[in-house]
Amino acid sequence: MQDPCQIVRKSYGDPIAEDLRFVVKSIVGEENLIEMYPNKSNNYCCGGGGGFLQSGYKDARLSYGRLKDNQIQTTGADYCVAACHNCHAQIHELSEHYGGGYQVVHLWTMICLSLGILGPNEREYLGDDLKEVNIFHPETAM
Amino acid sequence: MSETAIKLDYKKGSIFIDKVQALLPDGGNLNLCLTCGACSSGCPATELSNMDPRKFLRYAAFGMDEEILKSDWVWMCTMCQRCVYVCPMKIDIPQLIYHARASWPREDRPKGILGSCDMALRNDSCSAMGTPPEDFQFVVEDVLEEYREAQPEFKDMEAPIDKQGAELFINQNSREPVTEPDELVPLWKILHIVGADWTYGSKGWAGENYCMFLADDESWEKVTRTTTAQAEQLGCKTFLNTE
Numbered sequence: 001m002q003d004p005c006q007i008v009r010k011s012y013g014d015p016i017a018e019d020l021r022f023v024v025k026s027i028v029g030e031e032n033l034i035e036m037y038p039n040k041s042n043n044y045c046c047g048g049g050g051g052f053l054q055s056g057y058k059d060a061r062l063s064y065g066r067l068k069d070n071q072i073q074t075t076g077a078d079y080c081v082a083a084c085h086n087c088h089a090q091i092h093e094l095s096e097h098y099g100g101g102y103q104v105v106h107l108w109t110m111i112c113l114s115l116g117i118l119g120p121n122e123r124e125y126l127g128d129d130l131k132e133v134n135i136f137h138p139e140t141a142m
Numbered sequence: 143m144s145e146t147a148i149k150l151d152y153k154k155g156s157i158f159i160d161k162v163q164a165l166l167p168d169g170g171n172l173n174l175c176l177t178c179g180a181c182s183s184g185c186p187a188t189e190l191s192n193m194d195p196r197k198f199l200r201y202a203a204f205g206m207d208e209e210i211l212k213s214d215w216v217w218m219c220t221m222c223q224r225c226v227y228v229c230p231m232k233i234d235i236p237q238l239i240y241h242a243r244a245s246w247p248r249e250d251r252p253k254g255i256l257g258s259c260d261m262a263l264r265n266d267s268c269s270a271m272g273t274p275p276e277d278f279q280f281v282v283e284d285v286l287e288e289y290r291e292a293q294p295e296f297k298d299m300e301a302p303i304d305k306q307g308a309e310l311f312i313n314q315n316s317r318e319p320v321t322e323p324d325e326l327v328p329l330w331k332i333l334h335i336v337g338a339d340w341t342y343g344s345k346g347w348a349g350e351n352y353c354m355f356l357a358d359d360e361s362w363e364k365v366t367r368t369t370t371a372q373a374e375q376l377g378c379k380t381f382l383n384t385e
Contacts, residue, residue: 005222044186045222051355054254054270055217060190064218067186085315085350085384108328117331119293121324140292 001033002068002091003043004084014040023107024081027114034075044068046082048090061090062097069094072102078127083107092125103127112136150204157205162241170234175199181225181235191215195225195235202238216242217252243357251356258352259361268365269316269348278347279303281319282326289327299334301326304376305341311373312340312382313349329384340382343372349384 001024003009008017017040025033038044047064055061068091072080080095082088082104092104105125112118113126116134120141123131135141163169175196182194193215201209210216221236229235243251261272269278286301302308312333318326333340346369353361373381 005220005224009227010223041227042224044184045220045224047186047220049222050220051252051255051352052218052220054258054352054355055252056254057214057218057252060218063190064186064220085317089317106325106328108332112328112331115335117293117295117335118328119289119324122328124322124325137293 001081002036002046002084002087003040004082004087005043005045005049006084006086008043009041017041020083020107023111027110034077036071036075044071046087046090046094048084048086048088053086053089062094065090065094066098069098069100073098073100077102078129079103079105081105081107081110088125148204148206150206157202158207158211158242158245159202159205159238162202162238165241166234166237170237171231172199172233172238173203174231175203175233176231178230180228180230181233184228185219185225187215187218187220190218193218195219199233199235199238210242211245213242216246217255240357244359246357248356248358255352255356258350259356259358262348262351262353262365263361266345266368267316267348268346268351268368269320270350270352271316271320271348273316273320273348275344275347278319278342279344281323282342285323285326286330289330296331296334299330301330302341303347304344304372307377308339308341309378310338310340310380310382311376311378312342313347313369313384314342315350315384316348341376341378343369343376345369345372 001020003017044067046068047061052061080091080102082091088104088106095102095104103125109125113134117136119136120138159172163172179196182188182196185195188194191214193213198210216239219239221239223236225235226232258270261270262268264272265274267273267275267278282301282303290297290299351362351365353365370381
């Protein structure tokens with residue numbers, strides 16, 4: 001899971017990083033959360049912040065994000081939870097650009113999936129392994 | 143390293159770092175650098191555009207304003223503050239970056255950020271995509287109606303706009319209502335299940351603030367005041383920024 005700079009280091013610090021972990025572990029199971037290091041307040045920015053996504057310096061942005069992509073690929077995880085819109089957009093692009101192939105999901109998607117209330121049209125960012133799992137009202141697929 | 147010695151040309155009282163120090167609490171500690179390099183060694187932007195945080199600060203400290211005020215590296219630093227976190231002297235380099243951005247003529251700043259800021263100033267939504275309040279309202283109501291019918295367990299789910307006295311004022315990144323409205327729904331479901339008393343605002347509903355990234359003080363303040371004024375006018379107790 002990504003520790004968004006804006007939420008963790010720049011706002012509420014390690015206590016909210018622990019809260020995020022409580023939520024993610026509750027959803028996926030403690031044994032399925034693989035940490036990146038450094039993390040929490042000492043994390044690396046993904047490169048999506050500060051307006052970088054819209055600044056036009058795409059090559060520099062992807063180069064900036066290589067550190068984050070390496071961190072994620074090192075975990076070997078299939079999914080990266082990014083509870084920040086900028087992080088989500090940037091890391092999603094990093095996965096495609098560097099060929100890591102990991103999925104990048106919003107926290108709300110994982111919460112609703114675990115509660116069994118995630119409909120067929122709310123799964124844009126799930127991979128094929130979870131796309132068909134526990135679908136809420138499958139008959140409403142568009 | 144420079145091949146030749148750099149001749150410093152101090153113009154006391156007029157250099158960039160002095161101006162920024164005057165604006166920051168305790169001067170942002172900008173003159174306390176030990177040159178240890180912890181900032182640069184842990185900065186993902188190090189070496190982009192031949193710059194790094196330590197180098198940027200040293201240029202500033204030496205009064206080499208031209209070097210830093212012409213560097214496009216200020217748009218590659220995300221102001222993530224990791225350099226401050228690891229700095230033994232807690233030097234606020236990101237604020238130096240912010241003010242360097244602000245020193246660029248507005249029209250010369252990156253077009254994408256500039257355009258997103260100007261979009262936000264077009265109407266009361268403050269959306270970087272320029273979406274007017276009535277379009278946001280239409281999408282929210284339309285999607286809510288659709289899901290109440292399709293998923294009857296959520297027939298009482300709400301997605302209020304301008305609900306007077308709601309506990310939470312929640313804003314929303316423009317991408318969901320504009321480009322992927324189905325992604326609005328999981329958040330609404332969670333709020334419904336936990337019984338949250340919440341509302342969007344017709345004004346200032348958009349969570350992103352590219353005017354801040356543009357370092358356009360007057361504009362980002364306008365965006366922020368529009369959204370907080372709406373939350374206050376509705377009597378909301380908590381402002382929840384989802385960005």
